[in-house]
Amino acid sequence: MPRPVHRRSRRPGWPTTRTTERWLTLGAEYVGDYPAAVIFGIFFRYFAIVAMRGLSVRKGLIEAAEADVASLTAFEIGLFGWMALMAFVFFPARTCARTAPSAGSSCRSA
Numbered sequence: 001m002p003r004p005v006h007r008r009s010r011r012p013g014w015p016t017t018r019t020t021e022r023w024l025t026l027g028a029e030y031v032g033d034y035p036a037a038v039i040f041g042i043f044f045r046y047f048a049i050v051a052m053r054g055l056s057v058r059k060g061l062i063e064a065a066e067a068d069v070a071s072l073t074a075f076e077i078g079l080f081g082w083m084a085l086m087a088f089v090f091f092p093a094r095t096c097a098r099t100a101p102s103a104g105s106s107c108r109s110a
Helices: 017-052 055-091
Strands: none
Touching: 017 055
């Protein structure tokens, strides 16, 4: 008997394996994207602030962080929310059994 492609967790109410994989993929993107955005944002903001105000490196980095962290955090929260909506609501992945005679008859949303 062929192994099913789409399995549910043993515990009722827990997400499917496919859903868990998508959350892990998005989580990995979130973990990498947010620090990179903050670092690049502070880096570019630093040069603008230091050029305008003539501050030292330490004071320039502090000013750039104060100016950039809140706005970047708000933007990233919106971006990550939109990514989750696109992955789980608007375009959910579909799985089909490999042994199905026609793809339309056995496909179901993950």
